[in-house]
Amino acid sequence: MVRKGSILVIDDEEIMREILDALLSREGYDVRLAAGAQQGLDLARSMPFDAAIVDMMMPGMDGISALDELKKIDDDLPVLMITAFASVENAIRAMKRGAFDYITKPFKNDEVLVVLRNALAQRRLVAENRALRQNLQAHQNKFGDIIGRSPRIKQVFDLIIQAAPSRTTILINGESGTGKELVARSLHQNSTRADRAFITVNSGNLPPDLLESNLFGHVKGAFTGAVYPKKGLFELADKGTIFFDEIGNIPLETQAKLLRVIQEREFMRLGGVETIKVDVRIIAATNVDLRKMMEEGRFREDLFYRLHVITVQLPALRERKEDVALLVQHFLDKYGTENQKPQIEVTPEALDMLMDYDWPGNVRELENVIERAVVLASGQRIDIDLVPDHVRSSKSFQMPQFVVPPEGISYREAETAFQRGLIESALEAAGGVQKRAAELLHIKPTTLNEMIKRHDIRPRRKRLAPAGGRPGAHVEAEDVNDDGEIVVDDVR
Numbered sequence: 305m306v307r308k309g310s311i312l313v314i315d316d317e318e319i320m321r322e323i324l325d326a327l328l329s330r331e332g333y334d335v336r337l338a339a340g341a342q343q344g345l346d347l348a349r350s351m352p353f354d355a356a357i358v359d360m361m362m363p364g365m366d367g368i369s370a371l372d373e374l375k376k377i378d379d380d381l382p383v384l385m386i387t388a389f390a391s392v393e394n395a396i397r398a399m400k401r402g403a404f405d406y407i408t409k410p411f412k413n414d415e416v417l418v419v420l421r422n423a424l425a426q427r428r429l430v431a432e433n434r435a436l437r438q439n440l441q442a443h444q445n446k447f448g449d450i451i452g453r454s455p456r457i458k459q460v461f462d463l464i465i466q467a468a469p470s471r472t473t474i475l476i477n478g479e480s481g482t483g484k485e486l487v488a489r490s491l492h493q494n495s496t497r498a499d500r501a502f503i504t505v506n507s508g509n510l511p512p513d514l515l516e517s518n519l520f521g522h523v524k525g526a527f528t529g530a531v532y533p534k535k536g537l538f539e540l541a542d543k544g545t546i547f548f549d550e551i552g553n554i555p556l557e558t559q560a561k562l563l564r565v566i567q568e569r570e571f572m573r574l575g576g577v578e579t580i581k582v583d584v585r586i587i588a589a590t591n592v593d594l595r596k597m598m599e600e601g602r603f604r605e606d607l608f609y610r611l612h613v614i615t616v617q618l619p620a621l622r623e624r625k626e627d628v629a630l631l632v633q634h635f636l637d638k639y640g641t642e643n644q645k646p647q648i649e650v651t652p653e654a655l656d657m658l659m660d661y662d663w664p665g666n667v668r669e670l671e672n673v674i675e676r677a678v679v680l681a682s683g684q685r686i687d688i689d690l691v692p693d694h695v696r697s698s699k700s701f702q703m704p705q706f707v708v709p710p711e712g713i714s715y716r717e718a719e720t721a722f723q724r725g726l727i728e729s730a731l732e733a734a735g736g737v738q739k740r741a742a743e744l745l746h747i748k749p750t751t752l753n754e755m756i757k758r759h760d761i762r763p764r765r766k767r768l769a770p771a772g773g774r775p776g777a778h779v780e781a782e783d784v785n786d787d788g789e790i791v792v793d794d795v796r
């Protein structure tokens with residue numbers, strides 16, 4: 305018979321021990337008998353049990369004290385008390401001290417078996433929960449806040465675990481908002497460098513000189529204004545990790561110097577003559593196609609191949625939609641706590657909409673949508689009215705029904721009207737941000753911008769922040785700015 309579990313029986317009456325032994329063994333349990341509390345405790349210390357049945361009234365140590373001691377040995381052990389009808393009150397006292405249940409004498413066989421089965425089921429549940437919690441904790445330690453269970457994200461976790469311990473340079477590739485920075489941090493956290501610095505270099509927004517003095521430091525007098533010597537980020541990252549965000553933005557001349565550091569692990573401070581050696585792990589991220597940049601001569605080939613040793617390709621959120629619900633829950637927890645709405649939840653209808661959307665801005669966009677909804681929710685529920693319009697209306701693209709009137713129609717005019725309509729809805733879906741609208745239509749922002757001009761699509765009102773202007777000042781303007789960051793409040 306399949307082993308169902310091991311049961312410890314502690315009872316001073318021999319006849320009771322025999323009855324229970326026969327009953328439980330017949331059911332397939334492993335039974336151990338003890339004629340007193342002390343003997344029972346010795347047994348419990350020497351081997352694991354799945355449950356215990358303890359008589360309340362015993363000479364020497366009574367059932368309640370035995371219960372207390374058993375709990376000290378194994379806190380989760382379910383203990384069933386057996387009591388004479390007259391002393392039920394004591395049994396209730398035992399329940400308060402952590403007994404699983406009690407049975408009054410004389411008992412029916414079935415009664416014992418049912419209570420025992422329940423006890424074992426609960427024990428299994430407790431054990432499973434504990435294992436689950438431990439797994440979750442291990443997972444959280446390993447992967448920080450990277451949420452996901454899809455096969456695509458699991459591949460990323462595997463790669464992190466494999467690649468983290470070495471010093472190999474790693475390139476993280478992925479669309480904006482897919483979690484490149486999170487992955488970079490997690491690589492650091494899972495490496496032996498975890499207790500050293502993790503330094504992020506935002507490659508894009510500095511002129512080359514400044515970027516280089518930031519990276520490599522400078523000696524006193526290296527340039528006007530270099531009154532003191534300064535350590536660079538590479539020195540600060542020694543024994544740790546340096547993370548180049550948007551590596552594609554690094555100017556060509558700085559790329560050459562970076563290559564040298566990667567190859568030689570040494571560099572010189574600006575204006576210096578001394579070579580400085582460092583032990584750093586280099587991680588780079590990009591959301592552009594570096595290979596294409598390389599072909600166009602904008603990214604050094606040698607650096608490209610140096611970086612390309614191990615590439616972590618992060619999936620877009622639309623490629624792992626099965627993770628959307630999990631991420632929604634994660635951000636509900638996060639922003640619910642922040643906004644004192646800990647119980648907040650989304651309705652199934654709203655969740656459907658979130659699952660249907662394509663998330664061009666990936667996890668970051670989803671996070672923003674949830675944060676906004678949590679803040680705006682008046683109660684504890686997020687329904688479809690709190691889902692932004694462009695997410696809501698994106699369900700599917702509907703081609704218009706074309707009906708050619710009997711008198712015919714100008715093909716050119718119809719085509720123009722169609723193009724115009726498409727651009728207007730894309731702009732609306734993108735909240736007026738041209739760059740995003742261009743992404744939605746899979747065209748370049750410059751192309752979209754030309755089309756907007758050609759079709760004379762004009763925003764009614766735009767928010768511009770002119771240089772030196774007051775923040776938030778509203779300016780009416782006719783032409784459309786090329787950078788695509790203008791907010792079009794209302795498109796005709």
Ligand SMILES: Nc1ncnc2c1ncn2[C@@H]1O[C@H](COP(=O)(O)OP(=O)(O)OP(=O)(O)O)[C@@H](O)[C@H]1O
Nearest residue numbers: 449450451479480481482483484485486591667668
């Ligand atoms: N798998 C994920 N689980 C939980 N949060 C995530 C996940 N991926 C991204 N995020 C969150 O989304 C936001 C954007 O992530 P991150 O900055 O890492 O993206 P990125 O790829 O570096 O984007 P960008 O290219 O725009 O810099 C962050 O707030 C991050 O915490």
Ligand SMILES: [Mg+2]
Nearest residue numbers: 484485549589
């Ligand atoms: Mg980033």
